[in-house]
Amino acid sequence: MANEKISMFTIAVTEMAQAKAFYAEQLGFRVIKDFGQGDQHWVSLELPGGGASLNxxxxxxxxxxxxxxxxxxxxxxxxxxxxxxxKGASVNEVKDDLYGPGSGVKWFEITDPDGNRWLVVQA
Structure with missing residues (x-):
């Protein structure tokens, strides 16, 4: 089947060195590929536990x-x-309303150097 799992997703960035450092050094992704330069540059990363790669x-x-x-x-x-x-990341305060007021699901937000938003959620 073509829909068994997501294998990768891509995020557009403006400054590769800054974005790569954020994802590898602050979020803990592991760099698995780094190709090209300038406006023809892409870097693949993965979480320590595996799963879909982030490009x-x-x-x-x-x-x-x-x-x-x-x-x-x-x-x-x-x-x-x-x-x-x-690690120097700018994180928002922890909240407990991911699914609306009173949901009790704790989370906080962090943004990458380009402003892409990541919500970190209590499993």
Whole structure:
């Protein structure tokens, strides 16, 4: 079947070195490929636990930097929040209303250098 799992997704970035550093050094993605340069540059990364790869690209095609909203889950939201702050990431305060007022689902938001939004959610 062609719809068994998502294998990769792509995010348009303006400054590859800055984006690559954010994803590898702050979010903990592992660089698996790095090809090209300038406006023909892409970097593939993966989470330590595997899954779909994240591809950063300066070849924007029909994408605009800063327009993605993605979700990460963690079993320990407080530890993730503290780790990201320690690494110098700008994180928003922890909230407990991901699915609306009173839902009790804890989360916080972080943005990459281009303004793409990541919501980190308590699993």
């Amino acid at each position: 950063l690209t300066t070849m924007h095609e029909n994408m605009q930097p800063g327009t993605m909203k993605l979700y990460l889950t963690t079993s320990d939201l407080e530890a993730a929040y503290n780790e990201l702050q320690t």
